[in-house]
Amino acid sequence: MTTSADIRTPLSPTPRSTLTRYRGQRDATDRAALDAVLDTGTVCHLGVLMHGAPVVVPTIYGRDGDTLYLHGSTGAGNLRTAMTGDVCVSVTLVDGIVYARAVMHFSMNYRSAVIHGRPVELTDQDERLHALRVIVEHAAPGAWDNARPPTKKELAATTVLSLDLTEASVKTRAGDPSDDESDLASDTWAGVLPIRQTFGDPITSADLTPGIAVPEHVRTRNATS
Amino acid sequence: MTTSADIRTPLSPTPRSTLTRYRGQRDATDRAALDAVLDTGTVCHLGVLMHGAPVVVPTIYGRDGDTLYLHGSTGAGNLRTAMTGDVCVSVTLVDGIVYARAVMHFSMNYRSAVIHGRPVELTDQDERLHALRVIVEHAAPGAWDNARPPTKKELAATTVLSLDLTEASVKTRAGDPSDDESDLASDTWAGVLPIRQTFGDPITSADLTPGIAVPEHVRTRNATS
Numbered sequence: 001m002t003t004s005a006d007i008r009t010p011l012s013p014t015p016r017s018t019l020t021r022y023r024g025q026r027d028a029t030d031r032a033a034l035d036a037v038l039d040t041g042t043v044c045h046l047g048v049l050m051h052g053a054p055v056v057v058p059t060i061y062g063r064d065g066d067t068l069y070l071h072g073s074t075g076a077g078n079l080r081t082a083m084t085g086d087v088c089v090s091v092t093l094v095d096g097i098v099y100a101r102a103v104m105h106f107s108m109n110y111r112s113a114v115i116h117g118r119p120v121e122l123t124d125q126d127e128r129l130h131a132l133r134v135i136v137e138h139a140a141p142g143a144w145d146n147a148r149p150p151t152k153k154e155l156a157a158t159t160v161l162s163l164d165l166t167e168a169s170v171k172t173r174a175g176d177p178s179d180d181e182s183d184l185a186s187d188t189w190a191g192v193l194p195i196r197q198t199f200g201d202p203i204t205s206a207d208l209t210p211g212i213a214v215p216e217h218v219r220t221r222n223a224t225s
Numbered sequence: 226m227t228t229s230a231d232i233r234t235p236l237s238p239t240p241r242s243t244l245t246r247y248r249g250q251r252d253a254t255d256r257a258a259l260d261a262v263l264d265t266g267t268v269c270h271l272g273v274l275m276h277g278a279p280v281v282v283p284t285i286y287g288r289d290g291d292t293l294y295l296h297g298s299t300g301a302g303n304l305r306t307a308m309t310g311d312v313c314v315s316v317t318l319v320d321g322i323v324y325a326r327a328v329m330h331f332s333m334n335y336r337s338a339v340i341h342g343r344p345v346e347l348t349d350q351d352e353r354l355h356a357l358r359v360i361v362e363h364a365a366p367g368a369w370d371n372a373r374p375p376t377k378k379e380l381a382a383t384t385v386l387s388l389d390l391t392e393a394s395v396k397t398r399a400g401d402p403s404d405d406e407s408d409l410a411s412d413t414w415a416g417v418l419p420i421r422q423t424f425g426d427p428i429t430s431a432d433l434t435p436g437i438a439v440p441e442h443v444r445t446r447n448a449t450s
Contacts, residue, residue, distance in 0.1 A: 194425030
């Protein structure tokens with residue numbers, strides 16, 4: 001998915017992308033961690049400011065190098081708004097539920113990326129096509145070259161945005177619960193219940209021409225997290 | 226989890242909680258759909274306005290009747306900010322990847338709840354304890370009564386917020402791809418690759434007193450979606 005991996009900008013956390021809690025403990029502000037979270041995630045949550053209040057909606061995305069791509073209908077209000085100010089994109093992988101000996105130490109194991117910035121609308125047709133390919137290939141690797149390309153009309157009805165990944169942070173919690181020393185002798189069980197995202201068997205569309213087999217890029221796809 | 230299910234307010238969508246696209250097709254503004262998404266989800270994405278821009282972070286939550294509860298450290302900037310203005314909470318269940326015959330029709334199957342409102346900080350100790358129980362029981366059903374209750378010091382270090390579920394919307398996509406009539410005879414496979422969230426085997430904390438078995442409420446837990 002990454003085509004410009006050789007030239008990478010270091011993450012440049014700003015106050016709002018720098019964690020105020022657990023600094024040095026749960027944050028890992030390096031490119032590899034950010035890339036891993038973004039490439040493993042399925043949907044992001046896009047936060048925009050509409051009529052003075054935040055609006056958060058899920059959407060698919062794709063990453064190429066230091067750029068995150070988003071797309072949507074030209075009629076989608078949140079994308080129109082996204083072009084007029086800063087947005088926040090959050091991608092979260094939930095890895096497990098942390099059972100502690102004390103109720104206030106229950107927690108989640110997770111990997112989370114948070115990106116701030118002002119998206120730019122892509123207008124160059126080649127750039128737009130590249131971004132759409134990156135988004136579709138992120139959601140469905142191997143699919144782009146096997147499906148009908150966009151028509152001019154479809155492209156005209158689609159807004160494509162790019163968001164620079166410079167102002168971003170990654171936060172991770174992993175491992176055992178963090179119980180108080182004084183609770184360690186408790187007879188309450190403590191540990192982690194892992195959560196995994198897996199794929200089920202492909203369901204062929206009811207209106208598919210009979211005889212078309214599930215292609216290898218679908219059949220052999222592995223779990224995303 | 227619901228203790229006040231008998232008295233329910235109907236959803237009251239406002240312009241910002243009403244879908245501008247696919248109206249009547251993908252929105253299902255009824256309580257049962259909202260409750261189902263919130264009760265099935267593991268984390269929500271909380272969007273707040275900080276320094277004039279949206280900030281979106283994942284956090285656990287719980288629902289009781291028409292109220293969503295959130296909590297965090299008193300030192301968490303996003304919770305402090307959440308009390309001073311409107312927030313948006315989004316819970317998304319990703320159900321599958323929709324493979325279409327045309328690249329622009331690729332999509333996700335999902336169930337998504339979006340809630341708008343101004344959170345209220347809970348100050349009454351009984352209400353705070355109830356909210357914390359709802360949050361912990363949402364993340365780990367059966368856990369609250371088996372773990373050490375909060376101390377006064379722990380409670381003093383915790384912010385607990387309630388958010389009314391009146392201004393909310395649910396959006397769902399399910400089923401086959403929506404290809405154009407003219408693409409139906411294509412020889413490209415079309416269908417859905419289901420995504421499921423499942424639990425792995427419990428991992429006991431390394432520092433647990435030997436001999437404590439994994440309790441039934443952990444061992445027998447089913448997948449969340």
